[in-house]
Amino acid sequence: MEKTDRTVTAPFWRRFLLHFAPICLFVVLPLLIAGYLGHQTIANERTKHLDRVTAGLERNLIQAQYELDAATFLRKIGRGAWLKLRQARAGAGDFNRYCLALRNYLPVEFDFYAFDDKGALLTPATMPLRSRYIATRLWELVRSTPTEQNRMFQRIKKQLKAFVGPEFRISKFLESRDNCLPIIARHQQGMIYWINDPRNPASGILLIFWDVPALAFRLEQAGRQHLKNFDAAFAASSQEAVQNFGREQTDPVLAGELFRRLVFMGQANVFDEQERIWAGRKIEGAWLIAGAWTTVSDFTRMQFYLHAGLMLLALLAVTIYFWSMTYGSFYLSLRIKLLALFFMAVMMPIMGFAYLGYRYLDDREETLRATVANHSRRLLFAMDESFRDAGASFINDFAGLSRRLATPDSSLASDIHARIESNDLISIELRDARKADMIFFQQNELFFEGMREVSDAFSRYCIDNSLGTSLTDAVDPVLDMVIRSPEAGMNIFFVRPREVHKMEFGPIPMFIFWEIFASDSEKPFYTFIVQSASRLIKSLVRQRMLASRTDNSLAPYTLAACSDHTGEWLPAPLKNANILRDIVNQTRFSDKPVDVTVKLGSEEYLVTGLHGRFATDFCLFAFYPRHLITADIAEQGRLIRSGILLFLLLALTAGWLLSDVFLLPIARLGEGVNAIKARNSDFRIVSTQKDEFGDLADNFNHMIADLKEMQLAKDVQESLLPSAPPQVPGYQISFANRMASAVGGDYFDVRVLDRDRVCVVIGDVTGHGVGSALVMAMAKAVVYQGLKEDRGLVEIFEDLNLTVYTFFRNPAVRKMITVFAAMIDLKSGRGTFVNAGHNFPIKVGVDRKCSDLKAVHLPVGAVARLRGLKLHDFVLEPDELLVFYTDGLVEVVNSRQEMYGYERLQTFLSGLPTVDANMVSSRLLTAYDSWLGGAEPDDDLTIVVLRRLAADA
Numbered sequence: 001m002e003k004t005d006r007t008v009t010a011p012f013w014r015r016f017l018l019h020f021a022p023i024c025l026f027v028v029l030p031l032l033i034a035g036y037l038g039h040q041t042i043a044n045e046r047t048k049h050l051d052r053v054t055a056g057l058e059r060n061l062i063q064a065q066y067e068l069d070a071a072t073f074l075r076k077i078g079r080g081a082w083l084k085l086r087q088a089r090a091g092a093g094d095f096n097r098y099c100l101a102l103r104n105y106l107p108v109e110f111d112f113y114a115f116d117d118k119g120a121l122l123t124p125a126t127m128p129l130r131s132r133y134i135a136t137r138l139w140e141l142v143r144s145t146p147t148e149q150n151r152m153f154q155r156i157k158k159q160l161k162a163f164v165g166p167e168f169r170i171s172k173f174l175e176s177r178d179n180c181l182p183i184i185a186r187h188q189q190g191m192i193y194w195i196n197d198p199r200n201p202a203s204g205i206l207l208i209f210w211d212v213p214a215l216a217f218r219l220e221q222a223g224r225q226h227l228k229n230f231d232a233a234f235a236a237s238s239q240e241a242v243q244n245f246g247r248e249q250t251d252p253v254l255a256g257e258l259f260r261r262l263v264f265m266g267q268a269n270v271f272d273e274q275e276r277i278w279a280g281r282k283i284e285g286a287w288l289i290a291g292a293w294t295t296v297s298d299f300t301r302m303q304f305y306l307h308a309g310l311m312l313l314a315l316l317a318v319t320i321y322f323w324s325m326t327y328g329s330f331y332l333s334l335r336i337k338l339l340a341l342f343f344m345a346v347m348m349p350i351m352g353f354a355y356l357g358y359r360y361l362d363d364r365e366e367t368l369r370a371t372v373a374n375h376s377r378r379l380l381f382a383m384d385e386s387f388r389d390a391g392a393s394f395i396n397d398f399a400g401l402s403r404r405l406a407t408p409d410s411s412l413a414s415d416i417h418a419r420i421e422s423n424d425l426i427s428i429e430l431r432d433a434r435k436a437d438m439i440f441f442q443q444n445e446l447f448f449e450g451m452r453e454v455s456d457a458f459s460r461y462c463i464d465n466s467l468g469t470s471l472t473d474a475v476d477p478v479l480d481m482v483i484r485s486p487e488a489g490m491n492i493f494f495v496r497p498r499e500v501h502k503m504e505f506g507p508i509p510m511f512i513f514w515e516i517f518a519s520d521s522e523k524p525f526y527t528f529i530v531q532s533a534s535r536l537i538k539s540l541v542r543q544r545m546l547a548s549r550t551d552n553s554l555a556p557y558t559l560a561a562c563s564d565h566t567g568e569w570l571p572a573p574l575k576n577a578n579i580l581r582d583i584v585n586q587t588r589f590s591d592k593p594v595d596v597t598v599k600l601g602s603e604e605y606l607v608t609g610l611h612g613r614f615a616t617d618f619c620l621f622a623f624y625p626r627h628l629i630t631a632d633i634a635e636q637g638r639l640i641r642s643g644i645l646l647f648l649l650l651a652l653t654a655g656w657l658l659s660d661v662f663l664l665p666i667a668r669l670g671e672g673v674n675a676i677k678a679r680n681s682d683f684r685i686v687s688t689q690k691d692e693f694g695d696l697a698d699n700f701n702h703m704i705a706d707l708k709e710m711q712l713a714k715d716v717q718e719s720l721l722p723s724a725p726p727q728v729p730g731y732q733i734s735f736a737n738r739m740a741s742a743v744g745g746d747y748f749d750v751r752v753l754d755r756d757r758v759c760v761v762i763g764d765v766t767g768h769g770v771g772s773a774l775v776m777a778m779a780k781a782v783v784y785q786g787l788k789e790d791r792g793l794v795e796i797f798e799d800l801n802l803t804v805y806t807f808f809r810n811p812a813v814r815k816m817i818t819v820f821a822a823m824i825d826l827k828s829g830r831g832t833f834v835n836a837g838h839n840f841p842i843k844v845g846v847d848r849k850c851s852d853l854k855a856v857h858l859p860v861g862a863v864a865r866l867r868g869l870k871l872h873d874f875v876l877e878p879d880e881l882l883v884f885y886t887d888g889l890v891e892v893v894n895s896r897q898e899m900y901g902y903e904r905l906q907t908f909l910s911g912l913p914t915v916d917a918n919m920v921s922s923r924l925l926t927a928y929d930s931w932l933g934g935a936e937p938d939d940d941l942t943i944v945v946l947r948r949l950a951a952d953a
Contacts, residue, residue, distance in 0.1 A: 025341075029348065030348060031310045034351060035306065035310045037354075037355040038306045038310075039307070042299050044362065049296070050296065053294050054269060057279050057290060059586055059594075061279055062585075062594075064230075064281075064288055065283055065589050068218050068219065070180075071180040071191065074209055074213075078193040078195060079195070081112065082195050082205050085205055099112060099114075099123065099124050107214070107217055108209060108210065109210045109211060110209045111129045112205070113135045113139065113205065113208075115204055117202060117203045118202055130208075131159075131163055135163075138160060142174065142204075142206075143202050147420075149174070153445060164185050164192060164208065168183055168192075171507045172508055177566070178566065183208075188210060192209070193205075193207040194206045215285075219243060219245070227245035228246065231246060231291055232246040232276060233288065234255050234288075235283075235286050235287065235288050235289075236259050236287050236289065242259075262279070262289060271294075276293055339652070342658070346651040350644055350647065353640075353643075361636060368629045368632060368633075369629065372624045373606070375557070376622035383620055386544065390533075390536070390537055391500025391511045391513075394511065394531075398500055398511075398513035398529055399498065399513070401428070402513065402515055406525050406527060408440075416428060420444045424531055425444065425529075427443035427528070427530040428442050428529050429455070429529075430527055433466075435471070436460050436526070439525075447508060454479070454483065455528065455530075456475075457472070457483055459528050462528075463516065464494075465495050467524065497514055498513075499513070508532060510531065511531045511533045511536055513528075514528045534617060537615060537617075541570050545559055549571065558622070558624075559622055562580075570618075576601060580607075583607060587610065590609075590611070595609075597626060604625075605624060605626060607624075609621050672704060676704065722748070726750055729826070730948060731946060731949060732916050732918070733917060734920065735750065735921065737940075737941070738940065738941040740936075743772075745765030745771075746888070746940040747763040747779050748944055749761045753823075757823055760944060761783055761819065762821075762884045762942060763776070764838065764887060766815055775804065779817055786799060793832065794834055797821070797866060798865075798866050801861060804817060804861030805864055816859040816861040818860070819837075820884065822882075829876040831875070832872065833855065834870075834871060836859055836866070840855075842883045842885075842906065843880060843881065844880060845877070846877065853882075855870070876946070876948045878949065878950040879914055879947075881909075883944075884944040884946070885941075888940050889905065892938075894932065900928075900931050917946065918945075
């Protein structure tokens, strides 16, 4: 009779936390972590990108500085002319046109001497030349043997000095093949360049530039070729004087600001509002300033897209969550939910581990590269430092030659001649140490040009310092002042005999050695030996580079050296050396070591370059295979990925095993529920867990034991109710009863009495369950006894009211019962009924119209005495139905919380055709189940249908 509202409205904060907590745990927190880590990853990549752009810009500036160097610029012109000469040997017309075009191209005066395979001059007569004769003689000298070169130089020395300037040194000229040598002629600085065919030295070119093209001209030419590679570039000598190059024009205001910050303020780099980074280098009094696009906004845009995508993902997840809470009906097992919870719990540290792994690999690669670069620099600095006292490596050679000079043998003259022919030996002297008189003398005039007087003075200083003589009194005072000056740097040489000293004072760098010793006759001798420092250093570089290749302690580093003048690689030519040409140029013009990555063949190398300080005229390089770093990073990456995967697998396995701790007890409880459904009251849950699940299992076992008693009570109650409708002639009787719990409070009975009467009783005790079942049993007994004694319905109701009120009036056990009873004469269909607060039965007429058996009174047990309870008459005609029911039929609600209702019941009964009573009760139950929609009912249900048959009317 009573309805229990099981939907309890929770407090707002509890409902808020019910949704807020899972959304934060499963949506907000993972996305926040993913967003932060993604943001940091993009920021790190942006920093690396900026570093790469900055390094690339610096390399391009160094390359531009190399291209704008006057010697490089004129050297390229010379190489172009040499290439054109070789291409035009078959046709003199093309070469003549080229010569004229070159004359028109260069804004400075120059002489262009081209020689064929026989050494004949090919330069067109139309080209003005200052001296065809001297240039031809100079070219003959170039292609002659050293002995012939000495003789020829002596013949043309004065004319040559007058031609190319007194500062011209033939020794430097001969060592400057394919290089520009500075000269000063007529007080004007210029350059001289020559190159010939190594297989046929007679063929080649000689270019004498009497002036150097201005920087503005070189900038203009480089701007057409090399400076166009810059995104933006300009040359400036002040904030106002700006000359634009590059692919884009630079605003004058911006150019002035950049000049001020880079030149006056000394900033290394400047970042402008257009996402360009700027740097500059000084070139001959002007500054070349270039910028490169950094596209850092792309990374900012990527961060925005990342955050926007994560926000959309969060909104989608929240929308799906609330949709599933409101309309969703899909099923997810508890194991999946637990695994999802566990997965999200481990995914957050996994994201952290993945990010830390990414940063570790990135930092490790940078660390390894820095370690390689630092070690390469240490090797190169150590190698360069080893040339600080390079002369000491040749001390035995110098000392041996000195001893042989003092005690000559038959092969001495030929050995000295061979060394002078190879230009290794420059000068050798043997003097009487007492008077500095020359005993033996040989020199290479080409390389000892103008040094005879210096050599004589030097020897006198050395003898005086060793023997205490005064031979220097005969030295010219001016020369004495020059030699003794600190700028000459020779004072230390006078007091250190039997050592190899490097002397920069002279036409070329030289190694000198001197010593004084006495012979068998105790006559002191003085020996003085001069050799070419560049040639000896070159041989020493080759020797040490070869030694480094066999030194296992240097593995896997490979050392090599490149000559500044000839571009020759030592100890042996390199494959793909052209790829390293720009790196060599950058190393030459950089004031610090250069670190680059270069691919030679199929192998990538980390290359560190250092311009030699003591290994003059050489760039030193260290090569390290990059695949060693790549392999290390790949191995570390595999270990990190394996660790993360192993952690994930162990975590999911642990989650799966831990889920059994929760799910196995729940599964056992499910088995217990199924056992209850199957009415197996002997089922028990076996549990050894000492926790809440163990307590729950114990409580379930106690409950199922109680349910066994409840089943017994149910069986007793069912035995009190009719098991089958009685067979009454002329009538059909059908009934149905469903309890909301094991036992209920609905009561009905159909009893056939004597004198052709039938009594139908239906009632509903307040509530349902055991208490209501007890009241129902008591009502059953009172009614049964009253009918047995043939008492009237009113009297039976009064006795029932007295019994219920007496025993169930206390508040703790307060119970009432609504009861309807009808007594029907089977022959006439006339009957009387009494109603104590029960639902009105519905009579369905032959015309399918419904009417109620109305009578209003308080329920039984509501008051101590029933007052005003009366009998009411009714007639049941043939083919009419009388439907008795409890409130469980009309008060049932569907999923939308809509009540079935009395009007819907009447409509349903009116729409039924003339059918038997069993069909009516069956269809009522079908409609009841359809409206309930599979939910559990809140109240007991009882239906009794009585139909009078037409055939027996």
